[in-house]
Amino acid sequence: MDKMPRWADVFLTPLISLILAFFVSGLVVLYIGEDPFRAVSILIEGSIGSAYAWGYTLYYATNFIFTGLAVAIAFHARMFNIGGEGQAAIGGLGVALVCLMIPWPHWALALPVAVAAGAIFGAGWAAVPAYLQARRGSHIVITTIMFNFIAAALLAYVIVEVLKAPGQMSPESSAFNEGSNLPRIADFLRTLGLACEGRPLERVCRAPLNIAFILALLACFGVWLLIWRTRLGYEIRSFGHSEEAATYAGISSFKITMIAMLISGGLAGLMAINAVMGEAERLVIDAVQGAGFIGIAVALMGRSHPVGVFLAALLFGALVQGGAELEFEIPAITRDMIVVIQALVILFTGALDNMVRMPLERMFLARRKAG
Amino acid sequence: MTDTTTQGRPEQAVPSNGKAPAIELKGISKAFGPVQANKDIAIRVMPGTIHGIIGENGAGKSTLMSILYGFYKADKGEIFINGNKTDIPDSQAAIRAGIGMVFQHFKLVENFTVLENVVLGAEDGALLRPSLAKARKLLTELAKEYELNVDPDALIEDLGVGMQQRVEILKALYRQADILILDEPTGVLTPAEADHLFRILDNLKAEGKTIILITHKLREIMDVTDTVSVMRRGEMTATVKTSETSPEELAELMVGRKVLLRVDKKPASPGKTVLEVKNLSVTDEAGVKRLKDVSLSVRAGEILGIAGVAGNGQSELLDVLGGIDHGTGTVELNGEAIDLTGKYSDGKSRRDRGIAHVPEDRQRRGLIMDFTAWENVAFGYHDDAAYQKNAWLMDNAALRAETEAKMERFDVRPPDPKLAAKNFSGGNQQKIVLAREIERNPDLLLIGQPTRGVDIGAIEFIHKQIVALRDQGKAILLVSVELDEIMNLSDRIAVMFDGQIMGERLPGETDEKKLGLLMAGVTEGA
Numbered sequence: 083m084d085k086m087p088r089w090a091d092v093f094l095t096p097l098i099s100l101i102l103a104f105f106v107s108g109l110v111v112l113y114i115g116e117d118p119f120r121a122v123s124i125l126i127e128g129s130i131g132s133a134y135a136w137g138y139t140l141y142y143a144t145n146f147i148f149t150g151l152a153v154a155i156a157f158h159a160r161m162f163n164i165g166g167e168g169q170a171a172i173g174g175l176g177v178a179l180v181c182l183m184i185p186w187p188h189w190a191l192a193l194p195v196a197v198a199a200g201a202i203f204g205a206g207w208a209a210v211p212a213y214l215q216a217r218r219g220s221h222i223v224i225t226t227i228m229f230n231f232i233a234a235a236l237l238a239y240v241i242v243e244v245l246k247a248p249g250q251m252s253p254e255s256s257a258f259n260e261g262s263n264l265p266r267i268a269d270f271l272r273t274l275g276l277a278c279e280g281r282p283l284e285r286v287c288r289a290p291l292n293i294a295f296i297l298a299l300l301a302c303f304g305v306w307l308l309i310w311r312t313r314l315g316y317e318i319r320s321f322g323h324s325e326e327a328a329t330y331a332g333i334s335s336f337k338i339t340m341i342a343m344l345i346s347g348g349l350a351g352l353m354a355i356n357a358v359m360g361e362a363e364r365l366v367i368d369a370v371q372g373a374g375f376i377g378i379a380v381a382l383m384g385r386s387h388p389v390g391v392f393l394a395a396l397l398f399g400a401l402v403q404g405g406a407e408l409e410f411e412i413p414a415i416t417r418d419m420i421v422v423i424q425a426l427v428i429l430f431t432g433a434l435d436n437m438v439r440m441p442l443e444r445m446f447l448a449r450r451k452a453g
Numbered sequence: 454m455t456d457t458t459t460q461g462r463p464e465q466a467v468p469s470n471g472k473a474p475a476i477e478l479k480g481i482s483k484a485f486g487p488v489q490a491n492k493d494i495a496i497r498v499m500p501g502t503i504h505g506i507i508g509e510n511g512a513g514k515s516t517l518m519s520i521l522y523g524f525y526k527a528d529k530g531e532i533f534i535n536g537n538k539t540d541i542p543d544s545q546a547a548i549r550a551g552i553g554m555v556f557q558h559f560k561l562v563e564n565f566t567v568l569e570n571v572v573l574g575a576e577d578g579a580l581l582r583p584s585l586a587k588a589r590k591l592l593t594e595l596a597k598e599y600e601l602n603v604d605p606d607a608l609i610e611d612l613g614v615g616m617q618q619r620v621e622i623l624k625a626l627y628r629q630a631d632i633l634i635l636d637e638p639t640g641v642l643t644p645a646e647a648d649h650l651f652r653i654l655d656n657l658k659a660e661g662k663t664i665i666l667i668t669h670k671l672r673e674i675m676d677v678t679d680t681v682s683v684m685r686r687g688e689m690t691a692t693v694k695t696s697e698t699s700p701e702e703l704a705e706l707m708v709g710r711k712v713l714l715r716v717d718k719k720p721a722s723p724g725k726t727v728l729e730v731k732n733l734s735v736t737d738e739a740g741v742k743r744l745k746d747v748s749l750s751v752r753a754g755e756i757l758g759i760a761g762v763a764g765n766g767q768s769e770l771l772d773v774l775g776g777i778d779h780g781t782g783t784v785e786l787n788g789e790a791i792d793l794t795g796k797y798s799d800g801k802s803r804r805d806r807g808i809a810h811v812p813e814d815r816q817r818r819g820l821i822m823d824f825t826a827w828e829n830v831a832f833g834y835h836d837d838a839a840y841q842k843n844a845w846l847m848d849n850a851a852l853r854a855e856t857e858a859k860m861e862r863f864d865v866r867p868p869d870p871k872l873a874a875k876n877f878s879g880g881n882q883q884k885i886v887l888a889r890e891i892e893r894n895p896d897l898l899l900i901g902q903p904t905r906g907v908d909i910g911a912i913e914f915i916h917k918q919i920v921a922l923r924d925q926g927k928a929i930l931l932v933s934v935e936l937d938e939i940m941n942l943s944d945r946i947a948v949m950f951d952g953q954i955m956g957e958r959l960p961g962e963t964d965e966k967k968l969g970l971l972m973a974g975v976t977e978g979a
Contacts, residue, residue: 317835320832324817324818324822330777330812332776
């Protein structure tokens with residue numbers, strides 16, 4: 083076949099792209115007069131160099147797994163769901179309502195209900211653009227972007243006018259009931275009999291990594307099953323590859339558009355389990371923090387495959403966490419610089435993918451011909 | 454782009470017999486990755502002749518012509534035009550060398566007039582008026598000289614395909630082409646239009662122009678060419694004088710083995726009526742009626758062939774019956790009405806009722822090109838209980854096993870269920886679709902363009918399968934633009950023109966000329 087080996091396709095290409103991205107980032111760091119090697123070592127050390135760092139990296143990765151899977155599912159049906167940001171925000175509202183309204187005795191009871199609420203709220207927010215696309219042909223990219231703004235406005239209104247505790251100055255809800263707080267890595271260590279007091283575990287225990295990470299792994303597996311092992315997944319992929327062929331096969335475009343977007347929105351909504359229920363333990367106004375958009379990059383880089391999404395989410399989790407450390411250690415490298423580095427990674431792994439892929443493909447072909 | 458400097462600076466070659474060939478190719482090779490599309494091709498075409506190039510799909514005809522027209526650069530080899538070695542790095546250079554090309558899919562601006570299209574890209578200056586005047590004068594001369602009459606002020610979108618093709622030829626002549634390459638020119642023409650085209654080509658030949666005709670239709674080669682070259686798997690297997698060969702010999706040269714050009718079939722023994730269509734009409738999104746009160750019936754154990762030039766409603770007929778399009782009227786299957794609109798008018802409902810459909814465009818509809826063969830075997834039938842492991846999951850292993858069995862029965866090569874559909878040849882893709890649809894044991898098989906883009910060897914196999922299904926007592930509705938195919942396979946022939954059935958004929962009691970008249974909408978004398 084005229085293809086390169088799978089390992090080169092799946093691992094080598096993104097790896098080279100990544101190295102290129104870091105190289106250019108290094109030039110930028112050099113330009114502002116800092117030592118790029120020191121920056122890289124802080125970035126790596128700060129993201130995966132300690133258990134504490136992992137505690138944060140995996141926490142961020144959990145967010146990106148959910149939003150990445152959301153975008154990936156929509157991609158399989160050839161739809162570009164830009165609305166992960168808004169769907170996650172509204173999902174957060176659902177989770178918050180469940181946690182605030184019911185005095186949960188134990189998190190194990192709260193979690194399934196909160197999962198359902200997050201998914202339903204997120205899916206509900208995706209339902210309107212999905213319906214407009216399926217019935218009226220309004221382009222999903224436009225409508226989901228607009229729904230991000232509506233979600234932000236709606237959330238601000240609800241928090242400030244309804245959920246904000248009396249006397250509270252900042253725009254956030256009152257803290258959730260103790261009973262709905264999810265077990266974190268600290269609780270896990272304690273059940274293992276490890277004390278959080280004293281080194282080296284003290285800092286790890288402050289990390290927000292929580293049980294939602296397990297949920298994210300389950301979601302990866304679930305999405306894989308859905309896409310490649312079920313009839314619905316088969317129909318979604320058929321529709322995504324060729325709408326005309328899907329019509330021939332009797333696959334309803336309305337049904338697939340709706341279902342794929344509902345699942346997508348639901349997955350985005352689940353991000354709130356990690357960020358709202360697991361970390362903030364209250365509803366803050368900007369709980370999503372751009373994860374919905376990073377999910378697009380994650381899905382692109384992960385080639386819409388759950389394993390790829392997991393790995394890409396890990397990478398972006400490390401970038402966010404390492405970036406925060408970098409910002410702290412080298413003040414000249416600001417928050418905006420971190421965004422530039424993230425953007426370069428997205429640019430090289432996503433948009434400029436073929437720049438690396440094509441020469442690699444030619445190289446493998448030439449080698450095969452010779453050999 | 455190695456040495457563009459020699460371009461337009463011809464070296465003299467020694468002509469062998471005083472008269473230099475209009476085109477001579479020496480040792481042309483071209484590879485796309487591991488695929489050798491052209492291998493050491495040599496060909497000479499004398500001026501003032503019509504030279505045919507024939508070969509199966511993927512034999513390398515189009516690649517060769519693309520090299521000649523400057524779309525691809527050959528890896529090796531030389532091109533001589535009128536005895537002069539010429540480099541053709543792009544189509545501008547080809548035009549300068551006097552080569553004109555008429556593509557299978559016309560390259561015309563739909564909302565421009567004929568005149569504007571002819572001048573487009575060959576304007577003399579910044580102002581259009583002088584060029585248009587010059588073109589108008591030339592067009593009048595050409596029309597007289599070659600029977601190339603076209604209204605210069607007509608918009609392209611208002612012209613039929615036959616006329617549009619003439620505009621393409623005029624475009625080439627306006628650019629002073631002496632060598633004209635036509636790629637599958639008759640694919641969209643009625644027999645009468647094709648005859649007219651061949652008269653034009655004869656006139657051009659008489660004027661000393663050289664014509665290269667690429668086609669897969671043996672009959673055309675025999676009718677109009679002086680010499681013919683056969684290509685197979687990137688190689689030029691033979692070049693012969695047309696007068697000294699026969700269709701059978703050419704077919705054998707193309708395929709590499711003896712081929713049955715006619716299908717052996719027993720007379721049909723039709724049973725009860727399976728499909729009864731009454732007053733079926735289809736209106737498209739623009740409000741144009743594509744099907745106008747079509748009525749027809751197909752009985753068990755018979756093949757009804759629908760003849761007609763592409764775009765006269767055949768596709769809409771298949772689409773409505775196959776559940777892709779909506780329509781009005783009544784359609785009965787085995788005496789029971791089927792829904793033409795609403796929830797139960799989709800492809801799945803049709804399959805549940807026993808209608809199988811081999812669509813005209815297998816690459817866009819019948820298959821998902823990125824899916825593997827086994828995924829495609831489930832396509833449309835993925836709800837079948839046999840393909841489910843439990844309530845949730847599909848039984849992919851069972852599907853792969855079934856695909857393997859189907860591939861063996863239908864001789865699909867390579868027999869690898871895990872290969873993506875796009876990596877099979879046209880013929881093998883069609884076999885996958887046929888295996889899927891035929892083995893469902895349908896009451897009615899809708900089949901559109903069964904052998905379009907399919908190599909001769911596979912055509913024979915596919916025709917046999919269709920006849921075998923008929924002999925099992927199934928009703929078959931066949932749509933094809935290949936008259937030969939219609940004549941060969943059908944037990945009855947209905948001719949469509951402008952969304953209507955112009956008439957029904959028995960294959961034994963009609964001929965291609967009479968069908969051709971009906972296809973052009975003429976009922977007298979047909």
